[in-house]
Amino acid sequence: MAGLELLSDQGYRLDGRKATELRKLQARMGVFTQADGSAYLEQGNTKALAVVYGPHEMRGSRSRTLHDRAVINCQYSMATFSTAERKRRPHGDRKSTEMSLHLKQTFEAAVMTQLYPRSQIDIYVKILQSDGGNYSVCVNAATLAVIDAGIPMRDYVCACTVGFVDETPLADLCYAEESGGVSSLALALLPRGGQIALLQMDARLHQDHLETLIEAAMTACKGVSKVLDEVVRQHLQEASVLTGE
Amino acid sequence: MKDTPLSNCERDFLLKAIEEKKRLDGRQTYDYRKIKISFGTDYGCCFVDLGQTRVMAQVSCELVAPKENRPNEGIMFFNIELSPMASPGFEQGRQSELSVKLNRQLERCLRNSKCIDTESLCVVSGEKVWQIRVDVHTLNNDGNLMDAASIAAITALCHFRRPDVSTQGQEVTVYSPEERDPIPLSIYHMPISVSFAFFQQGTYLLVDPCEREERVMDGLLVIAMNKHREICSIQSSGGIMLLKEQVMRCSKIAGVKVSEITELINEALLNDRKARKAGGKCGFAESMPQERITALKKDETPVEMTDVTETANGIIQKGEAAPQTYPELNYKLGYKACKKWDTVLWHSFKWPAGGDVVEISDSEEEEVVILNPEVPEKPK
Numbered sequence: 146m147a148g149l150e151l152l153s154d155q156g157y158r159l160d161g162r163k164a165t166e167l168r169k170l171q172a173r174m175g176v177f178t179q180a181d182g183s184a185y186l187e188q189g190n191t192k193a194l195a196v197v198y199g200p201h202e203m204r205g206s207r208s209r210t211l212h213d214r215a216v217i218n219c220q221y222s223m224a225t226f227s228t229a230e231r232k233r234r235p236h237g238d239r240k241s242t243e244m245s246l247h248l249k250q251t252f253e254a255a256v257m258t259q260l261y262p263r264s265q266i267d268i269y270v271k272i273l274q275s276d277g278g279n280y281s282v283c284v285n286a287a288t289l290a291v292i293d294a295g296i297p298m299r300d301y302v303c304a305c306t307v308g309f310v311d312e313t314p315l316a317d318l319c320y321a322e323e324s325g326g327v328s329s330l331a332l333a334l335l336p337r338g339g340q341i342a343l344l345q346m347d348a349r350l351h352q353d354h355l356e357t358l359i360e361a362a363m364t365a366c367k368g369v370s371k372v373l374d375e376v377v378r379q380h381l382q383e384a385s386v387l388t389g390e
Numbered sequence: 391m392k393d394t395p396l397s398n399c400e401r402d403f404l405l406k407a408i409e410e411k412k413r414l415d416g417r418q419t420y421d422y423r424k425i426k427i428s429f430g431t432d433y434g435c436c437f438v439d440l441g442q443t444r445v446m447a448q449v450s451c452e453l454v455a456p457k458e459n460r461p462n463e464g465i466m467f468f469n470i471e472l473s474p475m476a477s478p479g480f481e482q483g484r485q486s487e488l489s490v491k492l493n494r495q496l497e498r499c500l501r502n503s504k505c506i507d508t509e510s511l512c513v514v515s516g517e518k519v520w521q522i523r524v525d526v527h528t529l530n531n532d533g534n535l536m537d538a539a540s541i542a543a544i545t546a547l548c549h550f551r552r553p554d555v556s557t558q559g560q561e562v563t564v565y566s567p568e569e570r571d572p573i574p575l576s577i578y579h580m581p582i583s584v585s586f587a588f589f590q591q592g593t594y595l596l597v598d599p600c601e602r603e604e605r606v607m608d609g610l611l612v613i614a615m616n617k618h619r620e621i622c623s624i625q626s627s628g629g630i631m632l633l634k635e636q637v638m639r640c641s642k643i644a645g646v647k648v649s650e651i652t653e654l655i656n657e658a659l660l661n662d663r664k665a666r667k668a669g670g671k672c673g674f675a676e677s678m679p680q681e682r683i684t685a686l687k688k689d690e691t692p693v694e695m696t697d698v699t700e701t702a703n704g705i706i707q708k709g710e711a712a713p714q715t716y717p718e719l720n721y722k723l724g725y726k727a728c729k730k731w732d733t734v735l736w737h738s739f740k741w742p743a744g745g746d747v748v749e750i751s752d753s754e755e756e757e758v759v760i761l762n763p764e765v766p767e768k769p770k
Binding site for chain 2 (some may be wrong): 339348
């Protein structure tokens with residue numbers, strides 16, 4: 146967008162954050178009783194709900210059963226009121242299908258599917274308010290939901306979107322920054338081993354800057370993982386207090 | 391219809407070969423297959439052969455009303471058709487996962503990187519703009535459709551000429567190609583995607599996987615770059631976990647490959663321009679090779695011969711260690727049976743320790759190494 150300075154001279158962004166600062170992350174686990182696992186996550190103004198069913202018997206096409214591991218089925222959708230203009234097709238269009246595929250790929254790498262052969266794990270994510278970083282918020286919410294469902298994972302899957310402006314990487318982009326034509330990189334990371342589950346980048350970026358950008362993304366993801374860990378421990382504490390353990 | 395499933399033997403063979411850094415067609419790890427670019431009779435029609443993978447791209451344009459939020463920019467529309475012609479596994483009309491992936495990847499590679507100046511496509515701001523439509527059809531799938539499609543799309547866009555327009559106030563006149571020469575699109579840079587296939591949880595990587603290699607791969611990393619070493623898009627897919635160093639290495643390899651491919655594209659465009667100026671015949675029919683049998687000639691198949699001498703020597707050494715004679719089996723050799731042939735050995739056959747035998751065949755294949763205990767003979 147012309148005229149909007151994404152990074153001011155003093156180093157402040159549009160919403161007053163510094164370049165490496167993440168947005169405020171708030172999350173709740175176990176929001177729904179019907180689902181096996183659920184979570185609600187807010188990152189700044191982006192709000193997402195994630196729900197996990199499973200592992201359960203393969204539904205639908207039996208032919209897609211895998212004999213040695215579980216199939217992960219993801220569905221990503223955006224609420225029609227989530228964006229500034231009303232969304233006419235919340236799911237089924239190409240972008241949503243692509244997002245669902247990416248989520249599936251991310252969680253296939255992280256969830257220990259070998260423990261549940263011939264079964265299916267469903268992950269449904271819905272964006273209630275979209276203010277940039279949709280994919281990252283979905284991944285973070287889905288991680289919490291999978292943990293809430295008690296499905297074993299190799300590590301937390303943390304994701305963050307970073308952008309590159311004026312030779313500086315900006316962590317956790319908001320919508321205004323994303324649509325400003327900034328090169329943005331979305332990274333899903335398993336923090337302990339530093340393994341990248343998904344890497345996605347759009348817009349032009351010189352090869353020399355790639356390393357800095359990936360480094361910044363990994364640092365941001367590690368920051369997110371700390372917050373998620375806090376949330377999980379808090380939830381466990383509350384749950385154990387309620388059950389009187 | 392469903393694709394024929396890959397047998398376990400084939401899968402194990404491919405993976406084992408990859409571990410030994412060998413590929414089915416004899417390429418090196420970072421080698422691309424032979425790329426051939428040809429053009430059709432109309433401007434904007436391009437055929438790309440990547441080995442046996444064949445795709446066709448066609449660019450067309452139309453005057454439409456622009457989008458509300460971008461009144462002075464043209465519209466780019468990309469579409470990759472996976473037709474059943476290319477592979478038995480593709481179904482007509484159904485939007486399969488692969489189709490969505492390829493379409494989104496091509497869109498991200500070409501649209502988000504802003505390779506075309508969309509503002510130059512504006513005719514009357516807010517009312518009429520050019521809508522450029524790129525249709526890529528897959529004709530034969532032998533792996534790596536993404537790279538072939540990206541090369542075809544960008545080459546077709548470079549080749550395309552749109553009709554000239556002039557505006558007088560609110561009136562727009564579109565000139566036909568006979569009245570005024572059509573003008574090319576203004577292209578800033580040429581993003582080309584390079585695919586890396588990962589095997590065995592990221593331990594081995596191959597550039598430009600063929601169809602068989604794609605079936606056994608764990609995951610794919612697609613990096614789109616232009617020759618100025620700007621990365622236009624990166625996308626990792628499949629359930630693999632990458633390390634940062636792997637991504638950096640792949641981006642360096644991609645840089646090298648992209649500059650080679652860009653040169654090839656520019657050369658092809660130049661040749662086509664010369665051919666058209668000279669008034670020569672050009673088009674799809676002309677680009678098909680003339681199939682006339684004038685001599686019996688076969689393509690040379692590259693065969694790995696580097697360690698043949700050592701292997702043969704090794705077998706001969708082992709052969710000399712324990713010669714065994716089976717005179718009673720001579721009759722099985724048919725007309726070739728003769729008493730001086732004491733042992734028959736396949737060149738890849740491990741000498742049995744216990745002394746049992748095994749396989750004797752009366753075929754006349756060249757791999758048979760026939761040994762005499764005294765004099766080792768060379769295979770015919």
